[in-house]
Every structure is written in C-alpha cells, then in structure tokens.
Amino acid sequence: MNRLAGWYRGRSLRSRLAMLTAAAVAVAIALSALACWFIVRQRLNDQITQTLAQAPLRLGPDTGIFTCAASPEAALASVAEHRRPVPNRWDIELVATDGSACLPGGADRIVRSQPSDFTTTGVTYRDGSYANGTSARVRVSQIRVSVTGQGPKDFTMLTAVAVDGVEESLQQLALLLAGVAALGVVGAGITGRLVARSALKPVDQLTNAVEHIARTEEVGTTIPVRGDDELARLSSSFNSMSTALANSRERQIRLIADAGHELRTPLTSLRTNVDLLIRSNDTGRPLPEATRTKLLGSMKAQMQELTVLIGDLLQLSRPETSRPEREHTVVALHELVHRAVERARLRGPGLQFALVVDPWYVHGDGPALERAVINLLDNAVKYSPPGGTVQLALQDGRLTVRDHGPGIPPDELQYVFDRFWRSPSSRQLPGSGLGLSIVAQAVQDAGGEVALGPATDGGPGTVATVRLPGQATAP
Template sequence: MIAATAIAVSVFLAFQVASELLDSELQDNAEDQLRADSRVLATTMEHTGLAQVQLPPYPGSGRLVRVILPDGSTRTPAGQPALPPVSGHAWRVAQGASADLMESNDSDDDGYLIYTLRAGDGAVQVARNNDDSPINRFGLGMLLIGLLCVAGGALVGRTVARTGLAPIDRLTAAAVRVAQTRDLDADIPDEGGGEIRRLIQSINDMLAALRDSRRAQRLLAEDAAHELKTPLTSLRLNVELLIRLDRRGTLDSALPAESRTRLLNDLGAQVAELSTLAAELTDLARGDVSDESTELLDVADVVVAAATRARSRVPDIEVALDVTSVWVGGRPAALQRAVLNLIDNAGKWSPADQPVQVRLRAEGASAVLEVDDAGPGIDAADVPRVFDRFYRAESARALPGSGLGLSIVQRVVDAHAGRVTVARSARGGALLRIILPAAAPPARITLAIAGVDTVAR
C-alpha cells in the first residue's frame, strides 16, 4: 500500500507538472503561428488594400481571419464561423493606438486565441480555437500509465515486502515453537541480512544465555539436594530416636542427661546449619537480581558493621581492624555480606588466641580489603576451586559450613567490577584480598550555625 500510494502521488505530481509545461508550450507555439500568419496577411493587404484584398475561402478548419476596416466594419472569408465581437482593445489597434494585441476568449464554449495586427488604415485579425484535446489526450494517457504503475508498484511492493519479511515469519514460527516446546537447544537458522541477521543472532544469543541459566539452575538444584541430604538425614535420625524413646517411656533411662544434652545440642547445630545453608542458597539463587540500589559508600563503615555482626554471631571470634576511609560505588548490604562471609571463613580456621586481621586501604584507584587468619592456610591444589559452589577442602569437611560463603563473595565482587584473590598470609594462614574500583569521596561542606562548626557529608 505504501509503494502504491507513493507511485500514485508521484504520477499525479508528474502529470500536473507535465500538463502545465505542455499547455505552456502549445500556447507559445500557437501564438508564434498566429503572429507569422498575421504578418503575411498584413503585408498582402497593405499592397492591395483592406477593402479590395481577396480573402481565401474558409477551408473548414484551422485558422480564422477577419479584417477591420477604417470605418469600423469587418470582412471575413465566406463560410467562416463568426468570431466574437471586436473588443475595445482591438478597435484601438485598428485606430493606430497600438501595434498589435494578443488576447484569449475562454468565456464561451468555443474559446478563441485572437491576434490583432495593425495593417494600413485598419487591422487584420488571425484566430484559432483554444483546443484542449491534446492536453486531454495526454491526461488520459498519463492516467492509464499511472494506473498501470500503481498496480505494478503494489504488486512489486507486496512481493518485496513478503520476500523481505519471510525470515521474520520463520523467526516468529521458531520463537513460537521454542515457547511451546520449551526446547532451548534449537537454534534459529541464521539467514537474511542486515538488521534481520543481527536480530536472529541476538535471539540465538538470548537462547544460549537461557540455556546457560537453566543449566546453572539445574546444577544448583542438584548440588543443593546433595548438600541438604546429609544434615536432613542426621536431623531426621536424631528426631526419630527421640520420638521412639519417648513413646517407649525409656527416654530418661536410655539417654542420660549428659547424652540428651549433647543430642539436643547436635539438633540445634544441625538446624542452624540448615538455616544458614537455606539462606545462602536463597542468596545464591537470586544471582545478580537485587532490589538494592547502588550508592556512594565508605567501605570502612561496611567493614566495621560486618565485624560487629561477626562478633555477635560468634562471641569467641576476635577481629582486629585496621581500616581507612575508602569510597566506592556499590550496594552496602551485598558488600557487608561478602565481608561477613570472609570474616566467618577466617574465624573457622584462626586459633583462639590469634585474631582475624582485617585491613582496608586505598591503592591508587582501588580499594583493597584483606582478611587473613593464622590457620593452616589453603592448599595449592584447592586454590583453583576455592570459590566454587559447595566446594569444601578435605580438611574443612569436619567443620560447619555449606561451601557457599566464598562463592557468594566472588559473585558480589564480580557484580561490583572487582576481583578477589587467595594467597598465603605472613602468619601462615589464608589471605583473601578484595580489590574494588575506588570512587571520589563526596564533597565536605562546613557549616557555621550559632557559633558551632558542623562538618557534613
């Protein structure tokens, strides 16, 4: 429809312009012919006389002739159709007021183009019909050509549109098939060119990302099921033991107070472990999706808050802080969780008389956070997998934990365009280092109110 409309408008405009040019050209040619015929008749009449000149009979078509005599009368060839009355301007030409005159009379059904030329004591007039038939024939031809062009343009436009949109139709069908079958392994054939090819490639990239996401989700579910199996089995066995002994009425005799206390403590520890594992699984499963907004924050405040939480959760842990103010753009809760996981991990390995050391400083355009302990350190064979989900070194399997803490740390650091590394500390334990891009601190404004200086960030 667009192609047909464009062609129709183009043909209409071309017809208008061509008609005007053709009409102007025909008008100029007719006027030139009338002037030439008038000069020939005027020359003859000046030699013979206006009243005595022999006017040729009217041939039935073509030009018309009229002689204006000095007394105001007129002469016309025999059989010639009557011309419109002599106009006042033409009378003035015959009286010598003007040399010639070109006038058009289109008010009647038969319009005439009349040229008046001074000749002797009068004037001679040569006229012709204002024939619009050439313009009409030209318009009819343009109309037919325009209709053909519009029909052809519509057909060609539809063919081109359908050919160009065929890959889109196939792409739509493939997308519907994927939505119905949930089969993300079927790539859409890369065809077409330009924008269509880029669109297909983008959709294939999206399908690949969805495949990776589904695969990661499946692996997470499998790993979670594996990790939950052991504590759930242990918890169920202990609870079933208590229920069975209670039903038999032998709970007090079969389980002395000391054993019962130890069993209840084990149950509490298993429930706490399950709660921690569930929270870490939830946090890990959310991936990068978070409602927390990014803001400009001082990492020193985040580290202090994480250390406070670590002390409240494990009162026996000792944390030595050596921090300076370093500003970054990030999510405070996510960063605090990452620092807390590092401190908790270090607290598991650090001896009771050795504190976990946490240092924060600025190095160039980076904020560097280091957490080290005085434990046995991480074996070189375990370093490549220390940030994998659910991975626990052979020596760490007897300790509480899920193997998700450091994985969450790496995810948070990656989301903040940073990096995390593992090394051996000077005390022989593990040294985990987080490096984040630093940001310029906010401007500090000093206010003097009622004689009191206040510094505001």
C-alpha cells in the first residue's frame, strides 16, 4: 500500500487527475452495472414467481393423470413406459414423507425435494433444481389426494419452472455490462486525460512563466486570465505578484541610481579636498591657514551631509518587518513638537516661530514621528525668507507647518514625497530629497495622512498638513 501511495504521489498532477477521473467514472459505471444486473435479475425472478403463482394448487383436468410409484425415479420410469405425453406448463411432482411420488403424464424430469418441504405450511417459494442438475424455481404446498388402492394420502406438491434460460440471459447480461463498463473506463481515462490537459492549461502557462522568470530574471511577465474560477484567481494572483516584483525591482534600481547620484557629489568634493591636502604635504608647500581651515570646514560639512544622507537611506530602506509592534507606544505629540521646534530655532536663528500647540496623544513610533516633524520644520526653515515667520499649529490631531517662502509650483506637488526628488529651483540648497519621503513613511506607519500644498490664505508659502489618530488626554 505504501509503495502504491508513493507511486501515485510520484505521478504528475495531470496523470493523477486523469487517474482520479477514470477511477470515479469506473466506480460509477460498475455500480450502475451491478444495480442494473440485480434489478433485471429481480424482475425476472418476480416474473417466474408470478408464473408459478398461476399454477393450480389442486389436481384437476389441467394437471393430467398422475402415476404413483415408490420413488420419484420409479414414477418417472413408469410415466415414460406408458408414454402418455401431456404438455405441461409447469413441472408438478407429488412427494410423500415415505419417499413415494406421483408424476403427471408427460413428465420428463423430477424435482429434488428438501426435508424442509415436508414441514412447510401454506405456500412458499424457493430456489431448487431438477435431478439432472438444471436450476429451477419451486413452489412448495401441501395437498391430500386419493391414491388408487391406498385411499387418501398427504403429499407435498412441488411445482417447478426451469430457470436455466434466465440464468443464461443473466450471464450474457453480465458479460455485456462488463464489456460496456470496460469501454466506459477506457473512455473515462481518455476523457480524463483530455479534461486534465484542458483544465491544467493555465497551470502549464503559469509554470512556463515562472520558468521563464527563473531563467531570464525578467520579472513582470504575466499570463492571460480567463474566467473567474480558482485557476483564474491563481493566474490573477501570479500576475499581481509578478507586477509587484517588477515595480519593486524598478524602485530598487531607481533608489540605487538616485543614491549613487546623490553620493557622488559629496564624495567627489571630499576626494578633491583630500587630494589637495595630500598634494600640499607631498610638495612641502603648506596651504595658508585660512585656506586649510576652509578646506577642513568644507570636508566636515560634506561628511555631515553624507551622514545625514546615509541615515535617511537606512530609514527608508528599513522593511516593514523590521519595525515591530513593540516600537508603537503612546506618544505625547505636543511634547515631541516642542522639542522639534527648539532644534529648528537653532537652525534658523533669525526666524520667528508662531506656535499653537494643544495636547494630543497618538500611538506610534516616537523617534520616527519626531524625525518627521523635524524634517517638516527643516523644510520650513530652509525656504523661509530672512526674518520670516514659521507658523505651527497642533489642534485635534491636525498638525500644520506653514512657511512664507516661494512655495511649490502646482505641477510639482505630485512629486514632493518621491525619494530624491528636488525642485529644480531648490537644487542649489542643501538636502538629499529624502526628508519628505521619511515624513510620509513615519506618518503612514502611525495610521495617519500627510499632505503638502499652497497656503490657503492667499499669501506666499507652503502648508504641510499631518493628521494622526489619537486623543487629547493621556490613555
């Protein structure tokens, strides 16, 4: 059994489906054939029983003259000797308990009696046979007749009908049904193979597509979807997965290209400054102190820019699974905003900050949310004119940061949260183009929304709006 199960599991899905289909049809045909055979057999037996039921239960002119002897064999010999053939519809035999028997004229065979026949009361039917071995259906009843020279005597009346023709017909029917069943099984196997090939065609297409991707690494390959069954859902899921992989690879390639582009500028500047310092030392002509100080300051600024850029890249490249639920705690957003404003004051010492901050508690990653607020304030500080005002409000879970700078053109608003995107008008300003991407990620992780748009009061500047679910009192 284990070897058979192992052999079955080792077959292809198409072969297993074809075998299961053929087996199911074979069982159905076999059961139908058996049911048909038994029904026909029962109907024929019922007809024979009805024929026996029409036989007379008493002796009369229709039953002919009976010849009695000491045994059924002797009675049969006596009937044959007298040659008084009388056509009988039934084979009738009278058997007494002492072994004597009586047969009608024309009888050519005797029915085998059974001991139970002599104790049976009423009329019963049983399967029996003739003395020559031919099968018969026998009706058993009790009768009293007068025997010449003996007077009244009790006999068991056996009325029989040969059923050898019925059995032959049943055998022929069994052979016919077996042949039909065999043809049905063969046809079921062929049909199952065709059905399996047609039903599993989407699976073949899916397999070919997967093998193509594995061989060529060309993600994004899709297969046609037909219908709405399970295979169609599987095809749709594969297409969605393939498209997602293609988009992921595209984003990865774009991230690498953008990161390489952003890293090239500070690295080139650092290499130039280091080469200049090395050349000065190698030639023995030291740089002027002011120039040397300027070079070291520039190198420090470039290193800080690299540090910020690498930190931003690590923040954005961190997968969702690396931000476990334990980092999401209750955060006092108003306290976080005050800390971010103090840092922003240091970066914009000539700016004014107008604050309206109400208590608000949210559930999220505190450091990530603080980084998001700091990035929003950094943008406001960067684009605010000298002596300008940065307005910040936190009311009912709605945080707004508004500057009075040049603003963002309407056709560029759709790109502001893209990684490494920087407005053409601000490329000369410091930054990597990752700040707003970090803001969007932190806010989305906390279940909130962020938007950037022009000032709504008609004045210059940009307004950043963050909505975070929470409550005004500490939980």
